[in-house]
Amino acid sequence: MTDTRTISEPKPKGRAAQWLAMLWADKFAFFAALFLLIAVLCAIFGPMLLGDLATKQNLRGRNAAPFDLERGWVFFLGADALGRPLLARIIVAAQNTLMVAAGAVFFSAIIGCGLGLVAGYSRKRSAQWIMRLGDVIMSFPSLLLAVIVLYMLEPSIANIVLVLAITRIPIYLRTTRAETLEVRERMFVQAAKVMGASHKRIVFRHILPVVFPTLVTIATLDFAFVMLAESSLSFLGIGIQAPDITWGLMVSQGRPYLTNAWWLSFWPGLAIILTTLSLNLLSNWLRIALDPTQRWRLEMGGRKNG
């Protein structure tokens, strides 16, 4: 009992600093996080600051070319077909875009993961029903479902999130179930059973942490998909409606002018790419940071051994 005091439990002190150091160790992830932070700030404050500017038409400045500071900094990325400054519009659109995408990804991931855990862990008949439900959603054309739902309900951000979330549930459902089936048979789960751990504890303490990194990776990839799906709904006239704007909608609005004014679609497209790329890099970092056997790569500082 003499050396019980030397025990070194992970101390809560400096936990944030530790994570920041790990983030700094992976430069790509660091800048990805920075970019996402800026995007989120734009989403929160953009509409407040630039809302009027983004919707003010200026027909003399139609399709104004980018990299021209004559009209002011908001026109630096050019203007769209109605002469509205693209930079301001991208910043303002960040709110709707991120809200729809994050909302849809969040809800589909939560529901899909929850059902997947049940389907994978339980040996009851209900597990089969969950899987067949997933099959039904998957076999039903998602766009058709969206059209029907949005035709009956009115097109609003909440409804779009709802529709997109439902159509993406099977992705998480199937992955979670498959992984849960495998992890359930692992020895440490058996060991927990021997100790008398409750089902809740086994699922949330032992299975979910193993499945989680995969889900995060899928969710970030899905983020881009949802943004584009939202734009195609908007294109059909049942998604976000003008004067509200999203990046996806801006891309599709710029499509007729691709030959003579590429910047109309290019800049919002770039915003989508950068966002998903950042999320991907960050999720890759998170996967390593959450895994105790891999964490040394970040703690050593730098990607020495890839």
Added chain:
Amino acid sequence: MADHLLEVRDLSVEFHTVAGTVKAVQNVSWHLDRGETLAILGESGSGKSVSASAVMNLIDMPPGKITSGTILLNGRDMLSMTAEERRRVNGAKIAMIFQDPLAHLNPVYTVGWQIAEMVTTHGGARAKADARALELLRRVGVPEPEVAMRKYPHQFSGGQRQRLMIAMALACKPDILIADEPTTALDVTVQAQVLELLQELQQETGMGLLLITHDLGVVAEIADRVVVMNGGCIVETGDAAAVYANPQHPYTRKLIDAAPGKGAMPEERDRSGQPLLLAQNLQKHYGGFHALKGVNLTIMPGETVAVVGESGSGKSTLARAILRLDDPDAGRVMYQGRDLMAMTPRELFGCRRDLQMVFQDPTQSLNPRMTVYQLISEAWVIHPEILPKNQWRDRVAELLVKVGLRADMAGRYPHQFSGGQRQRIAIARALAMEPKLIVCDEAVSALDVSIQAQVIELLDGLRREFGLSYLFIAHDLPVVRDFADRVIVMKAGQIVEEGSVRQIFEDPREPYTRALLAASLDPDPQVQAARRTARQEEGLIPA
């Protein structure tokens, strides 16, 4: 001096890792002559496989790097050969077999095709190759070779797969056969057969056999000379019998002392009174497979009962049934007079504390994402009545010291420990529950011999200190000999023989028990040689 068939001189290999340069082997020299069997003996991490990998050009470079030395095949330096020449040597002149034959056979091709491929890659004609494959299958003793040609790897048992690997290795009549732990994954009776086959083939073809193993018994059975390795260096080399009889280096001595099955056997105990655990007529089916055919078992308080059997004998199923991890189809398990099978989940939860389990592979039985502190204290999260939360930290430290670890290791994760240390953590976790019975399912089989001895010693000490009972499941009889009070021998879901350790080891009644005892390898080459002749005379080679 005449050239040796294969000679390794002053070989040093390094691996560059993030943690720095690891010297896998340093200045290793050995040689192999025609018709000779050389064993490289060492525990995990000793570098025993590295020199053979260098011979076969299997070291990934980078991160690996051969920093010094030469490898001479019939006097030619292999390290200066071109990649093309090396490829021609591999398989044709030097062949290799591995520990896990299933992993090294391609599951989508028939075995006949795969053996024939060895011949065709080295320039043989197709028809000839097929004929050769058939001949080889017949030679290595695969039943019905014509039918076996068209079967796939998964349709064979572990021992037969190893025979297939040997057939593949011999396809081009190599001068040298390297066998890396060829029998480690096999049952003892099968191990004896495979080793015998290797010996026969060697006598027929006159090839040099290089055997890499951790098992003194295998060395005693088959090797002419032995090279003992520890920490990347050769500590001792010489004639196998001489090294065993008169070990020079302290490490060799330690290794020989650690070999199980030499201590005094415990005296028989009084078995009257209420048993701690009583299993009656346990039955379990998996589909059409009858895994347990009415098994009875009694464990008295403070007693260690060993269940010994080969793979598929149902011994693990028995353990899982007793702990209700898999409910049996029929039968009763009485714990202190109460039926575990009839308990409600709530009652069962109360009993969980008393019945704990230590699994075979601690790498898998410890959640890799939890620290040692979290792993051990999970017991008290689940059963809060054992210990108030403010004492958890002290108790974890105490348990860690008790199982031979340091208290300051509580903040680490399982992957930062060695295999033996991980098993100690698993034992500490079981102890945290303050159980009455610990079921050890092959708890020491995955460990090195010297670590195995330490873990058994630990379990033995805990038994005396806490009055624990053990249900000790093993495939290896010698391990059980020093530790158990009673032994149960299982085969095909049934108990073949049951008795005190002394009775089982000194006066086994059933032929199967005798076969099992005869097949287990003694570390002493002389004992082993005597057994071999006895076996040949009696014809007592278990089928």
